[in-house]
Amino acid sequence: MASFVIEGGHRLCGEIHPQGAKNEVLQIICATLLTEEEVTVNNIPDILDVNNLIQLLREMGVTVAKKGIDTYSFKAENVDLAYLESDEFLKKCSSLRGSVMLIGPMVARFGKALISKPGGDKIGRRRLDTHFVGIQNLGADFRYDEERGIYEITAKQLRGNYMLLDEASVTGTANIVMAAVLAKGTTTIYNAACEPYVQQLCRLLNRMGAKISGIASNLLTIEGVDKLHGTQHTVLPDMIEVGSFIGMAAMTKSEITIKNVSYENLGIIPESFRRLGIKLEQRGDDIYVPAQETYEIESFIDGSIMTIADATWPGLTPDLLSVMLVVATQAKGSVLIHQKMFESRLFFVDKLIDMGAQIILCDPHRAVVIGHNHGFKLRGARLTSPDIRAGIALLIAAMSAEGTSTISNIEQIDRGYQNIEGRLNAIGARITRI
Numbered sequence: 144m145a146s147f148v149i150e151g152g153h154r155l156c157g158e159i160h161p162q163g164a165k166n167e168v169l170q171i172i173c174a175t176l177l178t179e180e181e182v183t184v185n186n187i188p189d190i191l192d193v194n195n196l197i198q199l200l201r202e203m204g205v206t207v208a209k210k211g212i213d214t215y216s217f218k219a220e221n222v223d224l225a226y227l228e229s230d231e232f233l234k235k236c237s238s239l240r241g242s243v244m245l246i247g248p249m250v251a252r253f254g255k256a257l258i259s260k261p262g263g264d265k266i267g268r269r270r271l272d273t274h275f276v277g278i279q280n281l282g283a284d285f286r287y288d289e290e291r292g293i294y295e296i297t298a299k300q301l302r303g304n305y306m307l308l309d310e311a312s313v314t315g316t317a318n319i320v321m322a323a324v325l326a327k328g329t330t331t332i333y334n335a336a337c338e339p340y341v342q343q344l345c346r347l348l349n350r351m352g353a354k355i356s357g358i359a360s361n362l363l364t365i366e367g368v369d370k371l372h373g374t375q376h377t378v379l380p381d382m383i384e385v386g387s388f389i390g391m392a393a394m395t396k397s398e399i400t401i402k403n404v405s406y407e408n409l410g411i412i413p414e415s416f417r418r419l420g421i422k423l424e425q426r427g428d429d430i431y432v433p434a435q436e437t438y439e440i441e442s443f444i445d446g447s448i449m450t451i452a453d454a455t456w457p458g459l460t461p462d463l464l465s466v467m468l469v470v471a472t473q474a475k476g477s478v479l480i481h482q483k484m485f486e487s488r489l490f491f492v493d494k495l496i497d498m499g500a501q502i503i504l505c506d507p508h509r510a511v512v513i514g515h516n517h518g519f520k521l522r523g524a525r526l527t528s529p530d531i532r533a534g535i536a537l538l539i540a541a542m543s544a545e546g547t548s549t550i551s552n553i554e555q556i557d558r559g560y561q562n563i564e565g566r567l568n569a570i571g572a573r574i575t576r577i
C-alpha cells in the first residue's frame with residue numbers, strides 16, 4: 144500500500160491542466176464493444192480505474208492500440224465470448240465499478256452478459272436496480288446464479304420500450320442507452336441522467352450511427368439501428384478534477400490557472416465554489432483563481448446558514464462535496480454540507496476534526512462546518528484515504544496544514560487522479576510518494 148508524505152503550508156503558483164474525465168471515459172470504453180469497427184478515443188487519463196478497464200477489454204479479445212500519449216483505438220472484432228463466462232473475468236469485473244457498463248453493450252451485441260457485483264468506492268449502498276430493471280424492460284432475462292454469485296442476463300433480440308426510471312442513475316442510464324441503440328424499435332427513457340458523461344456517450348453513439356435525441360435532457364428517445372460503425376471521440380476535461388483544483392487553490396491561498404476546462408460543461412460547479420466566497424474568473428476556456436487571504440461563505444437571502452447539497456445534473460455532483468467540505472473548514476462563516484445520495488461518504492470528517500477542523504457530523508448525510516477563516520491552521524496528521532474523493536479532500540487538507548502529513552491507501556486517489564503528485568509538485572506542492 145503506497146502513501147503520500149505531504150509537507151504542508153506551501154502555496155501553489157502557475158498553470159495546471161485537467162485530465163480527461165474518468166466517469167466519461169469508463170462509459171466510452173464500454174461503448175466501443177458495440178461495433179466491430181475501430182473507435183479511436185483521445186484524452187484518456189492514465190489512471191488506475193481506466194487502465195484496469197482497458198486491460199479487461201484486451202483480455203476479452205478487443206484489439207487495443209496506443210496511438211498517442213493519451214489516445215487509444217479499440218477494435219472489438221473478435222471478442223472471446225467464452226472468456227466472458229470465466230471466473231477470472233468475473234473476478235476482475237468485481238474490482239471495478241465501471242465494468243457494470245459492459246452489460247448493456249454485451250447483451251445488445253452478443254445476446255448475453257455475465258456480471259458479478261461490481262466494485263468501486265465503499266461509500267454506502269450502491270444498488271443496481273435501475274440498470275437491471277431498465278435492461279429487463281428491453282426484454283432481457285435476468286437470472287441470479289447463487290452458487291457463483293453472478294447475474295446472467297440474456298436476450299435473443301432486445302425490443303425498444305418506454306420506461307420511467309426510478310432514479311436518474313448515471314451508469315444505469317448509460318447502460319440502458321447502450322443496450323437500446325441496437326434494440327428493435329424505439330426506446331424512451333424518462334428520468335434519464337443527463338450528466339455531461341451521459342451526453343458525451345450519446346454524442347459518441349450518434350457518431351457511430353445510433354439515433355438518440357433529447358441529449359442533455361432527462362427524456363431520451365432512441366430509435367434502434369441494426370449496426371454501429373467506427374468513429375473518433377475526445378473525452379471532456381474532468382470536471383471533478385477542475386473543482387478539486389479550485390478548492391485546493393482557495394485552501395492554500397494560491398494563485399493558479401486551470402487550463403482548458405470546457406467551462407460550458409461545468410454546470411453549477413463554478414457558482415457553487417463562489418457561494419463559499421471563492422473568487423474565480425473565466426478567462427476564455429481557462430479558470431483563473433487569484434490568491435485569496437480570506438473567503439466568506441454566503442448566507443441564504445433570508446440570512447440563514449447556507450446548505451450545499453448534491454443533486455442529479457444539472458444540480459451539484461456528489462463527487463465534489465468532500466472537497467467543498469474541506470475548503471469550508473478555512474472559510475469565514477458556516478455551512479451545512481448535505482450529502483444526499485451516498486450514506487458513508489462523510490465519515491472521513493473524523494480525520495479533519497483530529498487535524499483541528501470545527502465540524503459537527505449531524506448524521507451520516509449531514510455535517511455542519513464552522514470555518515476558521517485561516518485564523519487557525521489545520522495540524523499535519525497520519526491519515527488514510529477511505530475513497531477517491533475523501534482522498535483528494537484529505538490531500539488538500541494536508542497541503543494547507545502546518546507540519547507534515549502522511550496519507551496511506553493512496554491507491555484510492557490513483558483510481559481517479561493522474562500523476563497527482565507530479566502535477567502538483569510542478570506548481571509548488573511538496574508531496575512525496577513512498
Ligand SMILES: CC(=O)N[C@H]1[C@@H](OP(=O)(O)OP(=O)(O)OC[C@H]2O[C@@H](n3ccc(=O)[nH]c3=O)[C@H](O)[C@@H]2O)O[C@H](CO)[C@@H](O)[C@@H]1O
Pocket residue numbers: 166167169240241268269270310311312313314315336455460461462483484485
Ligand atoms: C463511474 C461513475 O460514473 N461513477 C459516478 C456515478 O456512479 P453511479 O452511476 O454508480 O451512481 P448512481 O447515479 O447510480 O447513484 C448514486 C447514488 O445516488 C443515489 N441516487 C441517485 C439518483 C437519484 O435521483 N437519487 C439518488 O438517491 C443512488 O441510489 C446511489 O446511491 O454517478 C454518481 C452520482 O453522480 C457519482 O458519484 C459517481 O462518481
Ligand SMILES: C=C(OP(=O)(O)O)C(=O)O
Pocket residue numbers: 165166240241262263264462531532559
Ligand atoms: C464514486 C466515484 O467513483 P466510482 O463510481 O467509480 O466508485 C467517484 O468518481 O467519485
